[in-house]
Amino acid sequence: xxxxxxxxxxxxxxxxxxxxxxxxxxxxxxxxxxxxxxxxxxxxxxxxxxxxxxxxxxxxxxxxxxxxxxxxxxxxxxxxxxxxxxxxxxxxxxxxxxxxxxxxxxxxxxxxxxxxxxxxxxxxxxxxxxxxxxxxxxxxxxxxxxxxxxxxxxxxxxxxxxxxxxxxxxxxxxxxxxxxxxxxxxxxxxxxxxxxxxxxxxxxxxxxxxxxxxxxxxxxxxxxxxxxxxxxxxxxxxxxxxxxxxxxxxxxxxxxxxxxxxxxxxxxxxxxxxxxxxxxxxxxxxxxxxxxxxxxxxxxxxxxxxxxxxxxxxxxxxxxxxxxxxxxxxxxxxxxxxxxxxxxxxxxxxxxxxxxxxxxxxxxxxxxxxxxxxxxxxxx
Amino acid sequence: xxxxxxxxxxxxxxxxxxxxxxxxxxxxxxxxxxxxxxxxxxxxxxxxxxxxxxxxxxxxxxxxxxxxxxxxxxxxxxxxxxxxxxxxxxxxxxxxxxxxxxxxxxxxxxxxxxxxxxxxxxxxxxxxxxxxxxxxxxxxxxxxxxxxxxxxxxxxxxxxxxxxxxxxxxxxxxxxxxxxxxxxxxxxxxxxxxxxxxxxxxxxxxxxxxxxxxxxxxxxxxxxxxxxxxxxxxxxxxxxxxxxxxxxxxxxxxxxxxxxxxxxxxxxxxxxxxxxxxxxxxxxxxxxx
Numbered sequence: 001x002x003x004x005x006x007x008x009x010x011x012x013x014x015x016x017x018x019x020x021x022x023x024x025x026x027x028x029x030x031x032x033x034x035x036x037x038x039x040x041x042x043x044x045x046x047x048x049x050x051x052x053x054x055x056x057x058x059x060x061x062x063x064x065x066x067x068x069x070x071x072x073x074x075x076x077x078x079x080x081x082x083x084x085x086x087x088x089x090x091x092x093x094x095x096x097x098x099x100x101x102x103x104x105x106x107x108x109x110x111x112x113x114x115x116x117x118x119x120x121x122x123x124x125x126x127x128x129x130x131x132x133x134x135x136x137x138x139x140x141x142x143x144x145x146x147x148x149x150x151x152x153x154x155x156x157x158x159x160x161x162x163x164x165x166x167x168x169x170x171x172x173x174x175x176x177x178x179x180x181x182x183x184x185x186x187x188x189x190x191x192x193x194x195x196x197x198x199x200x201x202x203x204x205x206x207x208x209x210x211x212x213x214x215x216x217x218x219x220x221x222x223x224x225x226x227x228x229x230x231x232x233x234x235x236x237x238x239x240x241x242x243x244x245x246x247x248x249x250x251x252x253x254x255x256x257x258x259x260x261x262x263x264x265x266x267x268x269x270x271x272x273x274x275x276x277x278x279x280x281x282x283x284x285x286x287x288x289x290x291x292x293x294x295x296x297x298x299x300x301x302x303x304x305x306x307x308x309x310x311x312x313x314x315x316x317x318x319x320x321x322x323x324x325x326x327x328x329x330x331x332x333x334x335x336x337x338x339x340x341x342x343x344x345x346x347x348x349x350x351x352x353x354x355x356x357x358x359x360x361x362x363x364x365x366x367x368x369x370x371x372x373x374x375x376x377x378x379x380x
Numbered sequence: 381x382x383x384x385x386x387x388x389x390x391x392x393x394x395x396x397x398x399x400x401x402x403x404x405x406x407x408x409x410x411x412x413x414x415x416x417x418x419x420x421x422x423x424x425x426x427x428x429x430x431x432x433x434x435x436x437x438x439x440x441x442x443x444x445x446x447x448x449x450x451x452x453x454x455x456x457x458x459x460x461x462x463x464x465x466x467x468x469x470x471x472x473x474x475x476x477x478x479x480x481x482x483x484x485x486x487x488x489x490x491x492x493x494x495x496x497x498x499x500x501x502x503x504x505x506x507x508x509x510x511x512x513x514x515x516x517x518x519x520x521x522x523x524x525x526x527x528x529x530x531x532x533x534x535x536x537x538x539x540x541x542x543x544x545x546x547x548x549x550x551x552x553x554x555x556x557x558x559x560x561x562x563x564x565x566x567x568x569x570x571x572x573x574x575x576x577x578x579x580x581x582x583x584x585x586x587x588x589x590x591x592x593x594x595x596x597x598x599x600x601x602x603x604x605x606x607x608x609x610x611x612x613x614x615x616x617x618x619x620x621x622x623x624x625x626x627x628x629x630x631x632x633x634x635x636x637x638x639x640x641x642x643x644x645x646x647x648x649x650x651x652x653x654x655x656x657x658x659x660x661x662x663x664x665x666x667x668x669x
Contacts, residue, residue: 259534
């Protein structure tokens with residue numbers, strides 16, 4: 001779960017990391033008032049949980065109240081990578097002489113956290129990582145001992161951070177590690193960490209991702225996740241407990257197991273179609289769950305056909321078939337053709353039970369996907 | 381022959397009194413797995429379907445000479461259960477539990493790296509040696525004894541591939557589901573090393589997916605160290621960057637690491653053909669044998 005910038009900054013500020021003065025607002029007039037309050041120049045920043053907001057036009061610098069109004073007018077309500085902007089953060093712009101990058105993330109291969117420091121902040125750090133990996137100093141941390149002061153110092157000095165601010169930057173790195181550890185973060189970063197002419201450091205941006213699997217022991221963070229933005233379908237799927245990702249195509253996909261659902265998406269693409277979504281229905285497939293999954297997929301207007309692919313392990317094909325029949329009879333009119341492929345335990349019984357007035361049955365994954373792609377293209 | 385598990389494995393089930401633990405213990409026993417004990421704190425002295433339950437894993441291992449554990453403990457308590465199993469000590473620990481917090485797994489991983497125990501999972505379907513023993517939740521009846529090894533990050537994708545292998549007369553030595561989380565005990569290279577050392581495994585299928593760099597490392601190992609031929613499949617070619625595709629580990633980072641293209645290219649570079657469809661992977665295995 002990714003926190004909004006303003007939420008992450010609040011967490012950082014509470015932990016003692018300096019952040020610029022700012023106000024979160026939802027209207028144009030409030031934005032102008034907020035800009036007057038924090039002073040000029042000020043930044044008006046879209047609060048949506050995607051990266052690259054600046055490039056996409058979601059961040060503007062303003063020098064007076066009229067400009068603040070104009071910027072808020074433009075940004076509020078705009079769509080950034082498919083998400084509508086409902087709030088902007090109006091923030092005092094920092095007069096900086098240097099921009100650094102600091103972060104803590106999980107090194108999957110090593111199975112341990114890693115702290116990262118670079119003097120190349122303020123730009124797309126992932127591009128730096130790809131082109132000049134040596135420009136980012138990485139310091140692995142033993143999770144059992146936790147980060148030691150020397151590890152933070154080492155990363156900061158080896159990155160070539162100016163001696164005048166090295167102590168403060170190391171302190172920010174240790175604070176970030178502490179937050180990473182205490183708040184079950186998977187990724188936490190400041191880019192840029194600005195250095196002012198007076199050798200102060202200020203976190204001008206804040207990124208914090210919290211482990212979804214740890215939200216059960218992070219009640220406060222879980223609550224802030226509920227104030228969610230963005231895609232209503234994703235929110236609805238989340239409510240039903242499905243793993244769901246919306247995509248751009250027109251072939252809706254329901255399946256069980258992440259790897260098999262991904263494979264179904266890939267096959268849709270392979271046979272010339274375009275997947276509309278990823279939806280993992282999970283274990284079991286009782287009628288209610290099937291109906292909920294279809295509701296989510298059908299609610300996407302761009303969907304022209306649906307492929308339903310279940311490999312029953314412990315789940316039995318006959319039960320799934322009954323679930324599908326029952327779910328589809330609840331619709332007065334089935335919005336798009338549905339192609340079903342069942343395999344595994346009791347699959348043959350399941351195929352016989354399926355009501356072919358409601359669905360098209362296919363025997364293999366490949367043929368089911370091809371059929372759904374044909375339907376989406378308007379062939380019958 | 382086989383890897384990791386066989387008919388002689390003596391298995392303790394952690395979480396045997398829970399709904400899942402009980403159900404799958406029954407399934408494992410029916411398959412022929414030698415389940416000798418359960419371990420659940422506070423339930424020592426009870427029995428589940430005739431299997432004795434102990435309060436601790438060490439107690440179960442001592443009393444029943446267990447060498448293997450299968451873990452069905454809920455996520456909030458799973459890391460502790462895994463640490464207990466690693467401390468028992470045992471030869472093999474298979475963690476089925478899905479949804480263990482990453483930071484807990486970092487601690488478990490650290491402990492596992494200090495022991496000789498093989499940790500498989502978490503968030504995995506388990507390990508099966510057909511006609512001998514199965515550990516976990518895999519549907520036993522789609523597997524058949526034979527000479528193809530299989531290692532996969534995904535459960536149902538494994539079933540899909542195994543189903544085609546079996547229906548085309550290609551049985552398996554052992555199938556290992558290594559799990560879809562970012563931090564897992566046994567990675568592709570670990571499993572491939574075991575298959576390479578197994579004289580009965582004549583070909584290997586490796587099913588990877590987007591996220592991380594395990595597949596790239598596996599490709600390096602295949603290219604430099606393996607004689608046994610490997611056919612690959614990579615799920616997630618159409619996944620957009622920054623979106624988690626179900627598995628916590630299945631995510632392409634913004635910088636483009638963990639992409640399907642990079643994994644496919646690495647495998648093909650190592651002369652491990654990659655199928656565009658699951659059926660094509662089985663075609664490649666047929667070519668090998």
